[in-house]
Amino acid sequence: MSGSARPLGRRTFLAGALAGTAVVAFDPLGRGWVTEASAAGGMPARAVAAPRLDGELVTDPAALAEAADDYGHIVHRTPVAVLRPGSVDDIVAIVRYANRHRIDVAMRGQGHATYGQAQVRGGVVIDSRTLATIHRVDARGAVVDAGVRWLDLARAAIGRGLTPPVLTDYVELSVGGTLGCGGIGGATQHYGLQVDTVLEIEVVTGRGELRRCSRTRDRALFEAVLGGLGQFAILTRATIRLVPAPTRARAYTLWYSDLETYLADQRRLLADGRFSSLEGQVARTGDDSGWEFFVDAAAYYTAPGAPDDAALLAGLHFDPARTVVAEYDFVDWVNRLASTVEFLKQIGVWYFPHPWTDLFLPSSRTADVVSTVLADLTLADTGQGPVLLYPFDTSKLRRPFVEVPRERVAFLFSLLRTAVPPEPAVVDRMVAGNRTAYELARDAGGTRYPIGSLHFSSRDWRDHYGRDWPAFAAAKAAYDPRRILTPGQGIFETP
Numbered sequence: 001m002s003g004s005a006r007p008l009g010r011r012t013f014l015a016g017a018l019a020g021t022a023v024v025a026f027d028p029l030g031r032g033w034v035t036e037a038s039a040a041g042g043m044p045a046r047a048v049a050a051p052r053l054d055g056e057l058v059t060d061p062a063a064l065a066e067a068a069d070d071y072g073h074i075v076h077r078t079p080v081a082v083l084r085p086g087s088v089d090d091i092v093a094i095v096r097y098a099n100r101h102r103i104d105v106a107m108r109g110q111g112h113a114t115y116g117q118a119q120v121r122g123g124v125v126i127d128s129r130t131l132a133t134i135h136r137v138d139a140r141g142a143v144v145d146a147g148v149r150w151l152d153l154a155r156a157a158i159g160r161g162l163t164p165p166v167l168t169d170y171v172e173l174s175v176g177g178t179l180g181c182g183g184i185g186g187a188t189q190h191y192g193l194q195v196d197t198v199l200e201i202e203v204v205t206g207r208g209e210l211r212r213c214s215r216t217r218d219r220a221l222f223e224a225v226l227g228g229l230g231q232f233a234i235l236t237r238a239t240i241r242l243v244p245a246p247t248r249a250r251a252y253t254l255w256y257s258d259l260e261t262y263l264a265d266q267r268r269l270l271a272d273g274r275f276s277s278l279e280g281q282v283a284r285t286g287d288d289s290g291w292e293f294f295v296d297a298a299a300y301y302t303a304p305g306a307p308d309d310a311a312l313l314a315g316l317h318f319d320p321a322r323t324v325v326a327e328y329d330f331v332d333w334v335n336r337l338a339s340t341v342e343f344l345k346q347i348g349v350w351y352f353p354h355p356w357t358d359l360f361l362p363s364s365r366t367a368d369v370v371s372t373v374l375a376d377l378t379l380a381d382t383g384q385g386p387v388l389l390y391p392f393d394t395s396k397l398r399r400p401f402v403e404v405p406r407e408r409v410a411f412l413f414s415l416l417r418t419a420v421p422p423e424p425a426v427v428d429r430m431v432a433g434n435r436t437a438y439e440l441a442r443d444a445g446g447t448r449y450p451i452g453s454l455h456f457s458s459r460d461w462r463d464h465y466g467r468d469w470p471a472f473a474a475a476k477a478a479y480d481p482r483r484i485l486t487p488g489q490g491i492f493e494t495p
């Protein structure tokens, strides 16, 4: 089954040269790559030939600039080369080569992290978009390359009456990108995070070893990589569980003026699991005097069956006058943000800086943390970006390095800010606001979902992992002893 990978024939860097920008060697003394063009002026004496590749390693300014940017547009670290792999062997070759010469490496998916997580100053960024084949989709699961977007996997699966159990709200993210951090969505209440729905993975460890692992084979590596923030291995392929797909989704927007009432109903909905998808948001009141709340839920079904509205809405305390019910084909539901994203692109706001922060709050402290944050928050502080607030059951999350509060119920609280106007002072203020919100959450037993824009020191990371830190550090020593992988997270100092 074909995905969106570009076919690239076997070639050497020399043969693959793009206007002289293809890499031919590495200069370990000058710590730089030698391109075909620069080699024309004489090869440095100590230069080491680059490995043979199926794809290409490029240094052209456009490729480097793209790899030095992301959806946040806040952090910019320029690599010295970008690998567009033509095969998994290319990744093995470049990681081994990087080990020998102590070059940092990170894989980049769709570049939707917001704070340089996929960037590598002076190293190599591996662009997973050229490894994007959907190999198999059937009742045993989907086998996909790491560069496949969830949207493409969902479309292929739905076409066969199946679907990944958990999808993110925005589905133009790569499989490798979300499996590195977790992958939360409206179905997390039932199935956990996307990392909890993975059956098997193929990875290239920081040592350059190609390994396949699962719950029953090389389990320690399997557990470490899923939610391991790219610290131990590059994920090259995953087998993802699939469940039967519905054909339709009925979506319900239920409004609340009071935080405590909203949270109580959200807890009730989580406990009885009556909706297929359960999310919710905080919104500014129409008169801009404060904040209100809405449950954003959906019931999936297959026609001619239909959801029982009365049963779904029974016992809740929303404002019935403002209830909105909408019908979707399931594919359109999965891709429901597409029109909003298109609009934001048209008006340019999509390309503004996005100093996001995502927090996980223990249920018992959610009301006080959220009300403290909202007391000081204005629309200028969010740039009108959405504020998510919805619960999930932490007992369904099984990966050891996904850190969540130590209570059965936790809430995702996300400030998805846009810097408007897109100026450094606005970005700085928002990033500082993220830190304030994070400290409030942390002191209440909360954690961060590490995809956002937060200054985070190695001390903060130790605190983040808490009692899991020794195991996290031991896994780093075992799988990536030279600490070359994914430095953009800032977890480990370079030794």
Ligand SMILES: Cc1cc2nc3c(=O)[nH]c(=O)nc-3n(C[C@H](O)[C@H](O)[C@H](O)COP(=O)(O)OP(=O)(O)OC[C@H]3O[C@@H](n4cnc5c(N)ncnc54)[C@H](O)[C@@H]3O)c2cc1C
Residues within 6 Å of the ligand: 070, 071, 106, 107, 108, 109, 110, 111, 112, 113, 114, 117, 118, 119, 128, 146, 147, 167, 168, 169, 170, 173, 174, 175, 176, 177, 178, 180, 181, 182, 183, 184, 185, 229, 230, 233, 234, 235, 236, 451, 486, 488, 489
């Ligand atoms: C508009 C938008 C909506 C979002 N909605 C959700 C949501 O609903 N739920 C949710 O959970 N998240 C959501 N996110 C966050 C998103 O899941 C993460 O930022 C994710 O990492 C982005 O995937 P990507 O392919 O863009 O990865 P990138 O930004 O390219 O990379 C992110 C990190 O993953 C690493 N990485 C990427 N690929 C691999 C790989 N194959 N192997 C090892 N490491 C790898 C990178 O090195 C980097 O550290 C959203 C983000 C945006 C911008």
